[in-house]
Amino acid sequence: MKKLLMISSVFAIVAGVILVAGGVWGITFTYKNIAQEKIxxxxxxxIPKASVRGPMTLMAQSDIIREHTLKTTGGKTYAEMPxxxxxxxAEGKPVLDDKGAPVMGPNTARDMWITATSLTTxxxxxxxxxxxxxxVILFGLISFWTGIVFCKLSTKA
Numbered sequence: 525m526k527k528l529l530m531i532s533s534v535f536a537i538v539a540g541v542i543l544v545a546g547g548v549w550g551i552t553f554t555y556k557n558i559a560q561e562k563i564x565x566x567x568x569x570x571i572p573k574a575s576v577r578g579p580m581t582l583m584a585q586s587d588i589i590r591e592h593t594l595k596t597t598g599g600k601t602y603a604e605m606p607x608x609x610x611x612x613x614a615e616g617k618p619v620l621d622d623k624g625a626p627v628m629g630p631n632t633a634r635d636m637w638i639t640a641t642s643l644t645t646x647x648x649x650x651x652x653x654x655x656x657x658x659x660v661i662l663f664g665l666i667s668f669w670t671g672i673v674f675c676k677l678s679t680k681a
Contacts, residue, residue, distance in 0.1 A: 529678035536671030543664025550657030554650055558582070579651045586647040593640040602637035 555577060563576035563585060571584040597605065610626035611619040619627045 526678050529674050533671045533674035533678060536667050536674060538671075540664045540666070540668025540671060543667060544661050545664075547657045547659075547661030547664060550653060550660065554653040554657065558650055576647075579654045582647045582651045582654075586644045586651075589640050589644050589647075593636055596636060597633045600633075602634055602641070605631055605634050605637075607631060607634070 558577055565571055565574045565584050569584045569588040571581050574581050576585045608628040609631045611629045613619055621627050
């Protein structure tokens with residue numbers, strides 16, 4: 525029993541060290557990649573005029589992108605907008621074809637949603653990376669502690 529506890533202790537401690545190192549690497553990797561983009565939240569964000577680096581500023585930036593996109597599209601999301609809309613002339617009147625039907629063109633407001641979705645998804649992924657790395661560190665510390673407990677138990681067995 526003593527030998528089994530000692531071997532388990534070593535495995536748990538090694539696993540703990542590896543997990544903590546991996547979690548720290550994940551946080552560092554995420555931070556460096558975000559920092560190189562030099563993103564700053566706008567004045568109307570929940571955290572105004574802040575460098576986007578950590579989870580809170582990432583979410584503030586994501587939220588304001590969505591808010592700005594909704595304002596631009598009249599409160600409509602991508603799925604709520606038609607694919608095509610009637611073209612209008614300089615006076616705002618619909619352009620008609622030979623048969624008197626409105627000429628349809630692409631709804632460019634939907635393109636804005638594609639861009640906004642790409643940006644907010646990247647920001648959310650960075651938040652997830654921070655959370656996941658934090659959990660890996662937590663599990664590493666638990667594993668390390670378990671190894672220490674096993675080691676102490678093996679000396680008493």
